Amino acid sequence: MSALPTLTLYIREYCHLCQDMLAILQQDYRGRFLLQVVDIEDDDDTEARYGQLIPVLMAGEHELCHYHLNRARLDAYLAEIG
Template sequence: MRHLTLYTTLGCHLCERLEAMLSVLHDGKYRLEKVEISEDEALMARYGVRIPVLVDEAGDELDMGFEPPRLAAWLSERHCLDEAAWQRLGAQFVPQEAQDESKRSTQRPAERRYLG
């Protein structure tokens, strides 16, 4: 079982979003320890503007893990990404520019018309 730590604070909607995404994208069992930063001045100084921060057993931190592509990449680096879940969800998070480029590459170029 993997041990993860989440630095959070009461009422943090981004923290809740990260937790929800983690429950979908993490492959295998994990234990999530939540650390309330508002009760410790040192933690407030370190994480106050960065929460949610997810930390693995080795101490590697993930800021902005509420962004699904960042969380998926972080989990993948640790070999605990549920690839099937990410395939189902991932298409929603492809940047609009990439979607537009994909459409352009499959469309036939417009014919040129000249006015005489």
């Protein structure tokens, strides 16, 4: 049995788009991957990198989507790593 992949969601705590994406990931994709949630305001470098794009969903260094969840891209990624 293979380990679950880890995805990273960069957010701001007060961002409604961030909260929307987080809720969808937690509800619709439960058990399909581990989700690391990072508030970009905790780190200046992360803020500089993702500040205009949040929320940003990453698989390692590969951006899966930003602003809104791209289900097709996420599903394709999950199928690819299978």
